[in-house]
Amino acid sequence: MEYYPASMNTLIQRLARLPGIGRKTAERLAMHILRQPVAEAHQLARSIVDLKQKLRLCERCFALSDDAWCRICSDPSRDNGQVCVVEQPADMASIEKSGAFGGRYHILGGVLSPMDGIGPDDIKIEALMERIRKEKIEEVILATATNVEGESTAAYIAGILAPLQVTVSRIASGVPMGGDLQYVDQVTLKRAMESRHGI
Amino acid sequence: MEYYPASMNTLIQRLARLPGIGRKTAERLAMHILRQPVAEAHQLARSIVDLKQKLRLCERCFALSDDAWCRICSDPSRDNGQVCVVEQPADMASIEKSGAFGGRYHILGGVLSPMDGIGPDDIKIEALMERIRKEKIEEVILATATNVEGESTAAYIAGILAPLQVTVSRIASGVPMGGDLQYVDQVTLKRAMESRHGI
Numbered sequence: 116m117e118y119y120p121a122s123m124n125t126l127i128q129r130l131a132r133l134p135g136i137g138r139k140t141a142e143r144l145a146m147h148i149l150r151q152p153v154a155e156a157h158q159l160a161r162s163i164v165d166l167k168q169k170l171r172l173c174e175r176c177f178a179l180s181d182d183a184w185c186r187i188c189s190d191p192s193r194d195n196g197q198v199c200v201v202e203q204p205a206d207m208a209s210i211e212k213s214g215a216f217g218g219r220y221h222i223l224g225g226v227l228s229p230m231d232g233i234g235p236d237d238i239k240i241e242a243l244m245e246r247i248r249k250e251k252i253e254e255v256i257l258a259t260a261t262n263v264e265g266e267s268t269a270a271y272i273a274g275i276l277a278p279l280q281v282t283v284s285r286i287a288s289g290v291p292m293g294g295d296l297q298y299v300d301q302v303t304l305k306r307a308m309e310s311r312h313g314i
Numbered sequence: 315m316e317y318y319p320a321s322m323n324t325l326i327q328r329l330a331r332l333p334g335i336g337r338k339t340a341e342r343l344a345m346h347i348l349r350q351p352v353a354e355a356h357q358l359a360r361s362i363v364d365l366k367q368k369l370r371l372c373e374r375c376f377a378l379s380d381d382a383w384c385r386i387c388s389d390p391s392r393d394n395g396q397v398c399v400v401e402q403p404a405d406m407a408s409i410e411k412s413g414a415f416g417g418r419y420h421i422l423g424g425v426l427s428p429m430d431g432i433g434p435d436d437i438k439i440e441a442l443m444e445r446i447r448k449e450k451i452e453e454v455i456l457a458t459a460t461n462v463e464g465e466s467t468a469a470y471i472a473g474i475l476a477p478l479q480v481t482v483s484r485i486a487s488g489v490p491m492g493g494d495l496q497y498v499d500q501v502t503l504k505r506a507m508e509s510r511h512g513i
Contacts, residue, residue: 118406118407118410118411119378119403119407120368120369120378120379120380120381120384120385121380122361122364122365122368122369122380123365123369123378125361125364125365126361126362126364126365129357129358129361130358132354133343133346133347134342134343134346135339135342135343136343140334142404142407143333143334144332144333144334144335145365146403146404147332147333148332148362148365148366149365149366149369149378153366155331156362156363156365156366157362157363157366158328159328159329159359159362160358160359160360160362160363161359162321162324162325162328163325163347163355163356163358163359163362164355164356164359165321165324165325166321166322166324166325166344166347166348166355167347167348167352167355167356169319169321170319170321170322170348179318179319179322179348180319181319181320181321182319185319186319204318204345205341205345207317208317208318208341211317212317
């Protein structure tokens with residue numbers, strides 16, 4: 116830590132706090148920023164500040180947004196009848212990248228986890244119920260993770276949605292595409308076998 | 315790129331320009347910055363700006379410095395008689411980390427490379443000559459890289475220092491410590507054999 120001037124050390128330390136960035140990588144990044152034109156480094160700093168200032172959650176679906184409603188909620192071409200329920204904004208981005216869904220989203224902002232003290236009131240389940248009551252939603256697709264918390268959150272939401280006039284579905288799980296069977300874990304294989312379908 | 319709001323996309327794009335940071339990592343870093351407290355994100359932005367504003371080169375040895383003279387040049391406990399010549403500030407940091415050297419440094423800021431049009435006037439060789447004339451330097455240790463450019467730069471500097479009243483040495487090269495011989499390349503092995511010494 117004594118090998119660089121204070122301003123360099125400070126930046127290295129701050130960069131090294133980011134996930135997946137160790138001290139060596141932080142040094143390399145700081146060296147790169149040092150060699151960048153001033154304008155470019157300032158733009159990077161600016162966009163960090165901007166992100167914190169501008170970004171908020173969409174008032175309807177709780178996706179990341181620069182405005183009151185996010186890009187997808189403001190898009191009139193999306194299907195109002197389908198709502199895909201995900202845990203985090205990054206999950207929504209993944210589904211959007213796949214291009215497989217043309218409806219709207221609902222971001223829970225977490226997952227039920229009694230061990231961490233996260234109950235139904237801590238994630239946006241009540242807001243989802245509210246949307247189902249107000250909007251003309253025909254199908255709710257539960258796309259939470261396929262781990263223990265994701266599965267139980269999906270089961271819980273399916274339970275409380277059961278009395279409502281809405282179809283509830285769960286994304287399929289099974290062997291990933293391009294997957295070699297010998298590298299697929301036992302639980303996934305079991306699930307793939309149980310969910311087999313005629314061709 | 316359409317999956318996130320503009321402020322998020324901008325930061326992701328800027329982060330993805332850093333070396334070794336791909337789009338996926340940039341997304342993860344941006345998500346982390348989003349979840350950080352505002353103060354911490356601002357500190358990161360601040361330290362990027364600070365680095366560009368405060369950091370300059372030491373007037374004596376051309377190391378990175380916040381002041382006119384770097385930490386090592388200002389340290390009266392370092393040996394004035396030995397000067398270690400390196401290519402880049404990061405090389406100096408590596409030698410400092412090893413704790414093997416107690417003298418002062420001279421950072422060339424590059425390496426002779428006719429292919430890239432970098433000649434003796436483009437790196438700090440004249441400034442090194444000047445220091446040897448003015449300061450009481452007894453030994454110049456050439457610690458440029460052991461690749462083609464580093465080796466030829468060391469040879470060139472050794473050549474022009476030959477007429478001066480100063481000892482010129484080159485860091486040893488050979489098999490790295492803890493190295494298994496079967497994984498060491500041929501050139502290194504050849505060098506290690508040629509430079510063998512009695513024990």
